Amino acid sequence: MTAPLLDVHNLVVRYKPRGLFAAAAKPAVDRVSLSLPAGSTLGVVGESGSGKSSLLRAVLRLVPVESGSITLDGQDWLAAHGPALRRARHSIGFVAQNPFLSLSPRLTIAQILAEPLLARGDKPGAAMQDRIAVLLSRCGLPPDFLPRRARELSGGQAQRVAIARALALSPRLLVLDEPTSALDVSVQAQILNLLMDLKADFGLSMLFVTHNLKVVAHIADQLMVMRQGSVVESGATERIMSAAEQLYTQELMGFGRRAQKSAPTS
Amino acid sequence: MSALARRLGYGGTLCLAVIVTFALLALFAPWLAPYPDQGMGTPNVIAKLKPPSADFWLGTDHLGRDVLSRVIFGARVSMSAGLLIVAFSLLIGLPVGLLAGYFGGWADEALMRVTDVFLAFPALLLAVLLAAALGPGLLNSIVAVAVTWWPWYARMARAEVLVLRGQPYVEAASVMGVSQGRILIRHILPGAARPLLVQAALDVGPALLTASSLSFLGLGILPPTADWGKMVDEGRKFFPDRWWVSAAPGIAIFLLALAFSVLGDALRDREGDKRRDAA
Numbered sequence: 001m002t003a004p005l006l007d008v009h010n011l012v013v014r015y016k017p018r019g020l021f022a023a024a025a026k027p028a029v030d031r032v033s034l035s036l037p038a039g040s041t042l043g044v045v046g047e048s049g050s051g052k053s054s055l056l057r058a059v060l061r062l063v064p065v066e067s068g069s070i071t072l073d074g075q076d077w078l079a080a081h082g083p084a085l086r087r088a089r090h091s092i093g094f095v096a097q098n099p100f101l102s103l104s105p106r107l108t109i110a111q112i113l114a115e116p117l118l119a120r121g122d123k124p125g126a127a128m129q130d131r132i133a134v135l136l137s138r139c140g141l142p143p144d145f146l147p148r149r150a151r152e153l154s155g156g157q158a159q160r161v162a163i164a165r166a167l168a169l170s171p172r173l174l175v176l177d178e179p180t181s182a183l184d185v186s187v188q189a190q191i192l193n194l195l196m197d198l199k200a201d202f203g204l205s206m207l208f209v210t211h212n213l214k215v216v217a218h219i220a221d222q223l224m225v226m227r228q229g230s231v232v233e234s235g236a237t238e239r240i241m242s243a244a245e246q247l248y249t250q251e252l253m254g255f256g257r258r259a260q261k262s263a264p265t266s
Numbered sequence: 267m268s269a270l271a272r273r274l275g276y277g278g279t280l281c282l283a284v285i286v287t288f289a290l291l292a293l294f295a296p297w298l299a300p301y302p303d304q305g306m307g308t309p310n311v312i313a314k315l316k317p318p319s320a321d322f323w324l325g326t327d328h329l330g331r332d333v334l335s336r337v338i339f340g341a342r343v344s345m346s347a348g349l350l351i352v353a354f355s356l357l358i359g360l361p362v363g364l365l366a367g368y369f370g371g372w373a374d375e376a377l378m379r380v381t382d383v384f385l386a387f388p389a390l391l392l393a394v395l396l397a398a399a400l401g402p403g404l405l406n407s408i409v410a411v412a413v414t415w416w417p418w419y420a421r422m423a424r425a426e427v428l429v430l431r432g433q434p435y436v437e438a439a440s441v442m443g444v445s446q447g448r449i450l451i452r453h454i455l456p457g458a459a460r461p462l463l464v465q466a467a468l469d470v471g472p473a474l475l476t477a478s479s480l481s482f483l484g485l486g487i488l489p490p491t492a493d494w495g496k497m498v499d500e501g502r503k504f505f506p507d508r509w510w511v512s513a514a515p516g517i518a519i520f521l522l523a524l525a526f527s528v529l530g531d532a533l534r535d536r537e538g539d540k541r542r543d544a545a
Contacts, residue, residue, distance in 0.1 A: 060441050086443040086444075089442065090443050102435050102438045104439075105457075115439060115444060119444040169442075
């Protein structure tokens with residue numbers, strides 16, 4: 001096997017305690033290691049407060065890392081700063097939970113999709129507009145969405161735009177933060193299918209963070225279960241789904257089932 | 267036009283009409299004033315301090331000049347003073363607030379402490395001191411008022427940026443590798459600008475009041491140029507016997523300041539509606 005695309009080793013993320021005499025906070029992410037081979041999908045699962053979002057934000061360089069290392073494509077990802085970091089970020093695509101919050105409310109879809117291309121230094125013009133239209137159609141939306149604004153779209157449509165934006169610079173790694181949690185169940189399946197198609201087409205690797213084990217089992221090759229900042233269990237998806245070693249993982253699976261049954265039909 | 271009127275409501279539309287009327291008077295003063303040369307300052311001593319009549323609708327002042335013409339020409343000074351004070355204040359306050367709010371840390375501390383120093387002085391007192399130091403003149407009095415005005419915009423811009431900075435779409439832009447300058451201008455500024463512009467519209471009235479106060483105190487534009495604040499001051503000596511000399515420009519100040527305030531209110535209500543809809 002070749003070197004992993006993303007390699008996280010003994011990562012610790014700790015938020016600063018508030019107040020002069022406050023005790024040092026427990027780390028939000030406590031010595032987590034993971035390795036994501038190129039072309040595969042790792043699902044990170046945990047309930048809220050498990051540290052999965054902090055892990056993701058550390059990988060995106062949105063929160064400072066206390067110790068440990070992150071290697072992206074053989075490069076020390078934590079060493080990049082300033083303009084170098086800005087350039088390096090082009091190789092990671094990010095899809096957030098709520099598309100209506102993560103798409104700028106005052107820009108049109110065309111403008112939103114142009115942003116990453118302009119950030120890379122592409123020249124605006126007809127070629128860029130074509131590229132944007134192609135990008136959007138790859139994500140299942142016709143070009144007549146381009147002049148619209150995010151609030152005129154449905155949740156699923158908006159999330160497709162967010163995915164198109166994440167893929168604009170042909171990143172090798174796609175980081176997804178609960179990309180289906182704000183959507184209803186039928187749309188969730190569509191988005192998951194879209195992601196699987198795109199993954200095959202673009203040769204993507206995905207880091208998929210969610211609280212929903214059902215969703216992630218559908219799409220991930222590997223699973224990692226987190227609780228209170230630490231990894232509880234990790235391994236191939238089939239093994240964990242069929243024979244989880246840890247009680248907590250089993251609980252988490254039961255959780256999903258129960259929630260599914262008792263979910264109100266709205 | 268009717269859509270705008272519906273949005274602004276009855277009062278807002280009326281105020282807009284008042285402002286537009288004053289703007290047109292200011293713009294076309296040489297053609298609209300009955301005695302343009304007197305409006306610009308030529309004395310006419312044979313007819314001094316005449317009460318309102320068919321010849322002089324609002325009477326004449328101590329140099330025999332037609333008060334109506336003076337009020338019409340004075341609209342030029344007051345309008346531009348009000349608008350320029352707010353424009354200058356935005357020009358300083360908006361960038362300061364944006365930078366302080368966005369970069370935080372020591373930049374925030376430094377910029378906001380400087381802002382606090384300006385806020386520490388009573389606004390009119392500081393303006394009077396500055397105007398006295400700079401010497402009389404329209405531009406000087408505008409600068410003097412703007413210096414006391416911008417800290418409010420800086421604070422407001424900072425507060426808006428602090429809210430917007432944490433928005434997921436701003437975070438998404440930074441994760442995409444968009445430069446900080448572009449994030450600030452393209453993703454944060456449009457959201458922050460709108461409430462600030464509403465506040466600016468609301469402030470034109472008080473700004474032109476302050477400018478008029480300065481020229482009332484003799485620190486504004488120099489005679490013989492017509493200025494409402496100055497005219498009220500000149501008429502003071504003849505009040506209340508020859509009330510029209512002070513009353514006409516006084517009422518003009520009152521009307522225009524009121525119109526800007528009510529229009530700003532109408533705009534703010536509309537903005538409030540929008541925010542509720544978006545939530």
